[in-house]
Amino acid sequence: QKxxxxxxxxLSVPEGAIASLNCTYSDRGSQSFFWYRQYSGxxxxxxxxxxxxxxxxxxxFTAQLNKASQYVSLLIRDSQPSxxxxxxxxxxxxxxxxxxxxxxxxxxxx
Amino acid sequence: KAGVxxxxxxxxxxxxxxVTLSCSPISGHRSVSxxxxxxxxxxxxxxxxxxxxxxxxxxxxxRFSGRQFSNSRSEMNVSTLELGDSALYLCASSxxxxxxxxxxxxxxxxxxxx
Numbered sequence: 001q002k003x004x005x006x007x008x009x010x011l012s013v014p015e016g017a018i019a020s021l022n023c024t025y026s027d028r029g030s031q032s033f034f035w036y037r038q039y040s041g042x043x044x045x046x047x048x049x050x051x052x053x054x055x056x057x058x059x060x061f062t063a064q065l066n067k068a069s070q071y072v073s074l075l076i077r078d079s080q081p082s083x084x085x086x087x088x089x090x091x092x093x094x095x096x097x098x099x100x101x102x103x104x105x106x107x108x109x110x
Numbered sequence: 111k112a113g114v115x116x117x118x119x120x121x122x123x124x125x126x127x128x129v130t131l132s133c134s135p136i137s138g139h140r141s142v143s144x145x146x147x148x149x150x151x152x153x154x155x156x157x158x159x160x161x162x163x164x165x166x167x168x169x170x171x172x173r174f175s176g177r178q179f180s181n182s183r184s185e186m187n188v189s190t191l192e193l194g195d196s197a198l199y200l201c202a203s204s205x206x207x208x209x210x211x212x213x214x215x216x217x218x219x220x221x222x223x224x
Contacts, residue, residue, distance in 0.1 A: 031209040043200055043215040044153070051210055088153065095165040095207045096143045096158025103152065 001026055006089050006101035015110050019076040023089030023101055026070065033065055033072045034098065036088040044088055048074060079108040111137060114203050114216030122222045128189040131219045135182050135203030141165075142184040143213060144176060147198040159184050160207035188221075196223045 007022040021035075032051050036044035050056045050063040050072065062075040072091075076083055089101040115134045123129050135142050143166075144156040155168040159178035176186040182203075188195055198220050202213035 032211075034212065036215075043198075043218045046212055046214060049212050090153075092209055095209075096141055096160065096204075096213075097155045097166045097168065098143070098145075098153075098202075098213060099155065100153040 002101075003027060003099045004089055004091050004101040006087075006104045008104075010105035010107060012107045012109060013079050015079060015081060015108055017079050017108075019079045019083065019106055019108070021074040021076075021087050021089070021104050021106070023072045023074075023091075024070055025072070025089075025091045025099075027091065027093045027099075028067075028070065030070075030091045030093040032092045033063070034090040034092070035061075035063060035074045036090060036100075037083075038086045038088060038103070040085075076106075079106075081108050081110055084108050114201060114214055116199075116201055116216040116219050118219060119217065120220045120222075122224065123191050124224050125191055125193060127191050128187060129191060129221060130185055130187045131199055131201075131221075133184045133186075133201035133203075133216060135184070135201075136214060139203035139205050139214075140182050141204045141207045141211070142178060142182065143202045143204070144184070144186050145200045145202065146170075147200060147218075148196075153200070156186065158207065165207050191223045193223050196221060 035048040038044045048063040086103040090098040141160040143158040158166040178184045202215045204211040
């Protein structure tokens with residue numbers, strides 16, 4: 001079992017729709033959770049962090065965390081073509097080390 | 111505030127050579143983590159430095175090493191390069207080494223080993 005698994009992609013949604021990205025993790029000791037966006041040829045860009053159970057909203061982005069189910073998700077509302085990228089789920093369980101999922105490629109088509 | 115900077119941005123080396131990559135963290139950040147990104151393995155953690163001390167290390171051979179200086183700048187070194195070392199090497203900085211700190215990535219160094 002991989003330490004961090006993301007829903008298989010690619011994911012394609014129409015402009016204006018909600019994109020839902022999911023991630024599960026295996027280490028119950030994980031304490032912090034992050035979503036990064038990576039455009040082709042660029043480095044990962046942090047878009048959300050979440051540390052406690054529940055929802056955290058930032059603009060069009062909502063991160064959801066359920067530690068009992070070892071599940072974290074990212075919702076993107078009113079998706080735009082500029083949201084087309086690879087989304088990486090990252091989990092931190094120990095000093096300085098982020099463990100990443102394999103990424104989900106999101107395409108938002110006009 | 112300036113972001114994380116990495117030099118050089120691109121490198122081409124041949125098998126058996128060694129390479130040194132440099133990372134300057136965001137001002138005030140004292141923790142630097144290094145990652146390797148390849149199409150096959152994704153993003154994998156190499157090591158993390160905080161206050162000039164290696165705090166954590168990933169599952170990479172001893173050919174991969176690093177250090178951190180008193181100004182928090184960090185370098186990583188790869189000796190005896192292999193073809194499989196071709197990758198994007200990313201460093202990320204955070205304020206401290208704890209669990210609840212966000213990491214911000216630099217642009218990366220693209221290493222090609224021929």
